[in-house]
Amino acid sequence: MTSLWKVLERLAPRLSHPATNALVLVLLVSGVYLRIQDVGYPFHHDFDESQYVNSSQSFLTGAPDPECCHPPVGKLLIGVGMLLSGNNPVGWRLMPLIFGLQCLVLVYLLATSLFQDRRAGWLAAAFLAADGFFLSYSRSSLGDVIIAGLVLWSVLAAVTARGWGGAIACALLIGTVTSVKWVGLLIVLPATLAIVLLKRAPWYVIFAFALVPVVHAAFWLLGFELTGKPTSLLFVVEEMQRRANFHLGFQHFINPLESAWYTWLVMWHPLVIKTQQVGDTLRIASAVGNPVLWFAADAVLFALPVVGALVALTPAWRERWFSFFDLTATRAFAILWGSWLSMLLLWMSGKISTYWYHYLYAWGFALVLLAGVMARVDRRFPKVTLGFVVVVLVVAAWFAPVWAELPISVEGAHLRLPFRSWW
Amino acid sequence: MTSFVWLFAIGFGVWLVTAGKHYREQYTQYVDGFRLGSTRMVELTLVASDQQGLGCASDTVVEGLHCSHHADSREAGPLTPVDPQLLQPYYTTSKELLLGAGLWLTPAMKPPLPGGRFTVVCNYHVVGVTKAVAIRFAPTSAFGQVGGLVPMGTLSDCVFP
The missing domain is CATH 1.20.5 (Single alpha-helices involved in coiled-coils or other helix-helix interfaces)
Structure with missing residues (x-):
């Protein structure tokens, strides 16, 4: 008992102000509770849930995959939840919930490892817990939080890799996330950057990433085997071409739910992914983020390249920078910023229809980046960090009913989601 | 570790x-509740316009029973609502999906039919099963793929319960 207490004490948040530690724990506990509570509601499919659930059921029963566009892993993973809990609302949403909860741990580990500072880890986990974008997708049977979790896993594996073993694990994870949606392949860029920049493993272990297409093909073959299709590589290529053409054939901006990637940065068109109305009471899941975290992260994301250029060009700025951030933090910023940007590249290309949820894959890195900056701020200005965490908590409490489908009046919901483009 | x-x-x-x-x-x-070759009593839920509205798309043909459209949504041939071998998708009152042919030719289904939603009880004879079928519930809607196995068969001896 005493040793358990010692372990807990050693792991506990160590921010500069004791009140900040307490608030971080409040954010985490309430974030976990909001994700789990009544996850089986509603008792039917909402938004695109039917696509994933019907496909998962097909993989489980051996019928053809009715979903049009994506590789099989997201649907297979949701199927694992249905194996665990049955073909029912909890079963449909179990794996996204598990990934949503994992993300809290992943950002802690990623921030701690990158910044060599546990306070960055605790802040990252608290920020993600208090964010409605991650929260709402953790409660829906959709593949997006699975991708967000797997890209965090991939970068974490690259950051912590010490040799071939770590690099191979990273390659397996990248192959897996690529097999949920192809956009996952882009995480190979920051993973390579992390290995080369951190030098924790020799640079040549990046050749392990040659395994990514092998893993991808293996998942296709597994999907074909389960649904009774030909298990040949030729058929994999044909199926990939068919689905790629399907993606490229979509007409852009005819779906009112679409939004251009640059509008995500100002939270222009977040989606409501579940809505139930019973009398005058609404239960909705809006994927709108926590505005405090959102715009603070934006500020950091935009300031970094500008300040980075000044640091590179002028000795005075360099001196100023290194009086605040050390080399470890500088490398961490580069990797996180690179990860965030990499997960936007496909959407920036303009070739693919883009929706709000596509930003979820990049958003986790933005939160870790913000946590890294706030952890440094906490060293010198503990009250600033405390104030920031207080505001994050208050805003999260205000938005919680419309993130987590808590019963709320129609007026209350409209007060929290006041813009037309937020519905 | x-x-x-x-x-x-x-x-x-x-x-x-x-x-x-x-x-x-x-x-x-x-x-398998619908065993191949077996006949089971089913209660279907319908509206009168379902005769024109319900359709399926599949390349599976069993004993001449076929959908109105191929899997790629092309019409399978000239459509006649009284084709005794034309399959249409129906839901039972216990929400089971089945593909049935011949419903609208049974004497009970002669007009005038009840207004609004009604149910009818028929004998359903299972002649096959398909894994690959898409269905729609209005003639202008797009076909939606169905996951899982769907039985195919004929409907006869229908009565209003």
Whole structure:
């Protein structure tokens, strides 16, 4: 008992102000509770849930995959939840919930490892817990939080890799996330950057990433085997071409739910992914983020390249920078910023229809980046960090009913989601 | 630590295969409620406009029973609403989906039919099953793919309960 207490004490948040530690724990506990509570509601499919659930059921029963566009892993993973809990609302949403909860741990580990500072880890986990974008997708049977979790896993594996073993694990994870949606392949860029920049493993272990297409093909073959299709590589290529053409054939901006990637940065068109109305009471899941975290992260994301250029060009700025951030933090910023940007590249290309949820894959890195900056701020200005965490908590409490489908009046919901483009 | 991860991975893999097989058996039995060659009484839920509205798309043809459209949504041939071999999708009152032919030719279904939603009880003779079918519930709607096995058969001896 005493040793358990010692372990807990050693792991506990160590921010500069004791009140900040307490608030971080409040954010985490309430974030976990909001994700789990009544996850089986509603008792039917909402938004695109039917696509994933019907496909998962097909993989489980051996019928053809009715979903049009994506590789099989997201649907297979949701199927694992249905194996665990049955073909029912909890079963449909179990794996996204598990990934949503994992993300809290992943950002802690990623921030701690990158910044060599546990306070960055605790802040990252608290920020993600208090964010409605991650929260709402953790409660829906959709593949997006699975991708967000797997890209965090991939970068974490690259950051912590010490040799071939770590690099191979990273390659397996990248192959897996690529097999949920192809956009996952882009995480190979920051993973390579992390290995080369951190030098924790020799640079040549990046050749392990040659395994990514092998893993991808293996998942296709597994999907074909389960649904009774030909298990040949030729058929994999044909199926990939068919689905790629399907993606490229979509007409852009005819779906009112679409939004251009640059509008995500100002939270222009977040989606409501579940809505139930019973009398005058609404239960909705809006994927709108926590505005405090959102715009603070934006500020950091935009300031970094500008300040980075000044640091590179002028000795005075360099001196100023290194009086605040050390080399470890500088490398961490580069990797996180690179990860965030990499997960936007496909959407920036303009070739693919883009929706709000596509930003979820990049958003986790933005939160870790913000946590890294706030952890440094906490060293010198503990009250600033405390104030920031207080505001994050208050805003999260205000938005919680419309993130987590808590019963709320129609007026209350409209007060929290006041813009037309937020519905 | 590494050995624990391996142990977990192996245990998880074994569970996954076992649970997957069990799940498949469980849901196959559910579809097997309509056994091939058997005849079962079913209560269908309908509206009068379903004769024109309901349609399916599949390349599966069993004993001449066929959908109005091919799997790629092309029409399978000239459509006649009184084709005794034309399959249409119906839901039973217990929400089971089936493909049935001949419903609208049974004497009970002669107009005038009840207004609004009504149910009818028929004998359903199962002649086949398909894994690949898309359905729609209005003539102008797009076909939506159905996951899982769907029985195909003929409907006869219908009565209003």
